[in-house]
Amino acid sequence: MIEFITPMFLALIVGGTTVGIIFGAIPGMTATMAVAICLPLTYSLGLENGLALLLGLYVGGISGGLVPAILLGIPGTPSSITTTFDGFPMAKRGEGEAALRIGIVASLVGGLISLFVLYLFAPTLADFAIKFSYVEKFLIILFALTVMAALSTDLLLGIFSGVLGVFVALIGVYDISDGGNGKHRLIPPGMEYWLDSGFSLLPVLIGLFGLAAILDQAELGVPKGHTADELKVGKQSRFKFSVFKGQGTNLVRSSLIGTFVGILPGVGGSAASILAYSNAKTFSKNAKNFGKGEPAGIIASESGNNGLTGGALVPLLSLGIPGDSTTALLIGAFTLQGIQVGPLFIGNSPDTWNAIIFAMLIANIAMFVLMYFAIRYFALVVTVPKHLLFPIILMMCVIGAYTINYGIMFDVWTLLIFGVFGWLATKLRLEIAPFIIGFILGPSAEVYFVKSLESFGDLSIFFTKSWIAGVLWVLILGSLVGSTLLSRRARNQDVSH
Amino acid sequence: MGDLTKVVIDFEQSHLLFPRLVATVLGLLLLTILLRDRKRILNAGQTWRITLNRMDKPRFFGAIALTLMYFSCMVPVGNVWPNTGMGFLLCSVPFVFCVGALFMHDRPKRALGVLALIAIVGPTCVWWLFTNPFYLTLP
Numbered sequence: 001m002i003e004f005i006t007p008m009f010l011a012l013i014v015g016g017t018t019v020g021i022i023f024g025a026i027p028g029m030t031a032t033m034a035v036a037i038c039l040p041l042t043y044s045l046g047l048e049n050g051l052a053l054l055l056g057l058y059v060g061g062i063s064g065g066l067v068p069a070i071l072l073g074i075p076g077t078p079s080s081i082t083t084t085f086d087g088f089p090m091a092k093r094g095e096g097e098a099a100l101r102i103g104i105v106a107s108l109v110g111g112l113i114s115l116f117v118l119y120l121f122a123p124t125l126a127d128f129a130i131k132f133s134y135v136e137k138f139l140i141i142l143f144a145l146t147v148m149a150a151l152s153t154d155l156l157l158g159i160f161s162g163v164l165g166v167f168v169a170l171i172g173v174y175d176i177s178d179g180g181n182g183k184h185r186l187i188p189p190g191m192e193y194w195l196d197s198g199f200s201l202l203p204v205l206i207g208l209f210g211l212a213a214i215l216d217q218a219e220l221g222v223p224k225g226h227t228a229d230e231l232k233v234g235k236q237s238r239f240k241f242s243v244f245k246g247q248g249t250n251l252v253r254s255s256l257i258g259t260f261v262g263i264l265p266g267v268g269g270s271a272a273s274i275l276a277y278s279n280a281k282t283f284s285k286n287a288k289n290f291g292k293g294e295p296a297g298i299i300a301s302e303s304g305n306n307g308l309t310g311g312a313l314v315p316l317l318s319l320g321i322p323g324d325s326t327t328a329l330l331i332g333a334f335t336l337q338g339i340q341v342g343p344l345f346i347g348n349s350p351d352t353w354n355a356i357i358f359a360m361l362i363a364n365i366a367m368f369v370l371m372y373f374a375i376r377y378f379a380l381v382v383t384v385p386k387h388l389l390f391p392i393i394l395m396m397c398v399i400g401a402y403t404i405n406y407g408i409m410f411d412v413w414t415l416l417i418f419g420v421f422g423w424l425a426t427k428l429r430l431e432i433a434p435f436i437i438g439f440i441l442g443p444s445a446e447v448y449f450v451k452s453l454e455s456f457g458d459l460s461i462f463f464t465k466s467w468i469a470g471v472l473w474v475l476i477l478g479s480l481v482g483s484t485l486l487s488r489r490a491r492n493q494d495v496s497h
Numbered sequence: 498m499g500d501l502t503k504v505v506i507d508f509e510q511s512h513l514l515f516p517r518l519v520a521t522v523l524g525l526l527l528l529t530i531l532l533r534d535r536k537r538i539l540n541a542g543q544t545w546r547i548t549l550n551r552m553d554k555p556r557f558f559g560a561i562a563l564t565l566m567y568f569s570c571m572v573p574v575g576n577v578w579p580n581t582g583m584g585f586l587l588c589s590v591p592f593v594f595c596v597g598a599l600f601m602h603d604r605p606k607r608a609l610g611v612l613a614l615i616a617i618v619g620p621t622c623v624w625w626l627f628t629n630p631f632y633l634t635l636p
Contacts, residue, residue: 044631156533160526167519174512183512211564218560221553222600387600388612391593392619394564398571399585399623403633412568420561427548446515450506453514459502 004048004355016056017366024064031061035329037396047337048355059363066103078270079305082277086297101239103302110303111364113255114310126318129343135465138448139472144265148434150483161431165438172198202332203401203414210397211419258304262311276304567592575636582635589620
């Protein structure tokens with residue numbers, strides 16, 4: 001049962017966590033980017049070892065964002081945006097090191113609580129989902145897309161982005177192995193050879209999260225890095241664990257909020273930390289101190305965003321639906337090893353399931369030990385010049401795209417196409433997360449939809465198949481109506497102000 | 498009512514059923530967006546002009562141009578020494594150096610020297626790692 005625990009396995013977790021922290025700590029680079037460019041390394045590592053590396057990168061990447069958030073007031077990753085609110089004022093008071101350690105401890109607690117939820121909840125959800133027919137599976141995908149769209153900045157553009165992702169995913173052959181007729185569709189003339197199987201998932205992801213991020217930075221003129229003198233680490237106040245006294249409820253509530261947000265498909269860490277932070281502020285006796293260097297704010301933000309890590313793995317491992325963009329990339333790691341994640345995964349692959357839980361546990365501990373005791377050294381990572389990092393990252397993106405399908409140059413061009421598309425999409429206010437989830441789930445949605453109709457020959461089956469279908473429709477409509485009402489209220493408030 | 502919901506799928510045409518449905522939904526959504534955001538879309542020219550004015554054009558378009566050249570050269574160069582990954586290695590070294598130099602704000606000799614060293618060591622290590630321990634063929 002624990003054959004996977006080897007020195008190599010442990011070294012990959014620690015190494016992945018270290019690299020992840022570095023990526024998270026450099027503004028403009030994210031955990032998703034770290035996973036994207038390290039994915040091809042998992043080719044030769046095997047599934048368990050590969051996952052050890054990627055999960056380390058994931059946990060480290062989410063946690064590393066607190067370093068520049070506190071020391072420079074710039075979130076290293078979108079999920080650490082609320083850490084800046086209280087972390088940076090503390091750093092300006094000369095309490096940078098104490099603020100960092102508060103964030104690190106909160107990150108550990110958030111990660112461990114979400115891991116506990118993952119361990120308990122994912123197998124139960126998978127057992128339940130095994131009973132789903134094609135109809136319920138299709139509705140689950142529809143629900144995932146509507147939840148993501150509902151939580152987008154703009155509902156309509158969010159839905160459009162998700163449906164566009166589905167549309168792009170349908171390019172290519174309707175695969176015989178999926179019960180299709182083996183015919184092509186949506187392929188421009190002359191591109192049949194290249195697009196026979198459509199665009200490959202991983203070059204698309206690497207383009208959207210690797211190249212597009214670098215193009216964003218290039219557009220801004222690749223802002224100059226920071227010098228070590230600018231880092232407000234400070235020595236004026238030492239960290240004491242007593243700062244957590246009376247923060248138990250805040251810690252657990254924020255971790256659970258992060259975990260719950262993680263379970264919702266495609267929502268992401270920024271929503272987790274913002275929700276956790278606003279709740280902590282609402283229930284705090286010191287609400288007026290929030291935003292002025294209140295440790296409870298850092299605790300809420302960091303336990304919330306690290307709570308996301310385990311939560312986002314719940315829908316991935318039990319339903320095959322990624323919880324955020326980074327876990328979407330983990331699908332790629334499974335695909336590379338020929339394994340399909342979904343309701344049968346945990347039951348059929350208990351060793352891999354145990355390896356994931358163990359790797360997450362060790363990654364959280366490694367993150368804590370590395371960051372708690374070596375935070376001053378990790379802080380210096382912020383000063384590494386981007387002109388040295390970005391070309392190497394671009395080169396790694398090329399390697400990732402090229403090797404994913406055993407050396408197809410078209411995949412490298414796909415990387416460029418989707419890198420430019422990713423940059424352009426943000427200008428057009430399209431939402432990348434719904435696009436990605438639509439792209440990943442599009443082929444499955446087609447199979448479930450068509451097979452449902454082939455089996456029952458009636459559209460009403462999507463409403464009448466079972467009580468689960470009914471509940472899913474209520475959830476779908478609820479997310480759309482709720483989102484519309486919330487955005488209308490926000491608009492009215494803007495007008496009245 | 499029962500007949501209205503009945504669907505008969507022709508297997509030969511089944512590959513078009515879902516794409517047509519998705520395309521219709523996409524078209525309707527696009528139409529709704531065009532109607533709702535018509536003012537913003539009509540003023541898009543102004544927004545793009547501002548974006549282009551603010552953009553660091555040399556770095557942005559330079560990065561795209563260098564990437565295009567990098568991708569275009571890799572296979573022809575690799576074909577000179579097939580199955581050795583030399584196309585990747587020989588194109589990556591100048592690419593890393595040129596992109597790095599493009600992204601630099603000041604270019605003192607010492608910084609360019611460090612960049613040159615990284616441009617040689619980085620791609621060489623990656624090339625060795627992927628072609629030897631990992632046995633992956635690079636262009």
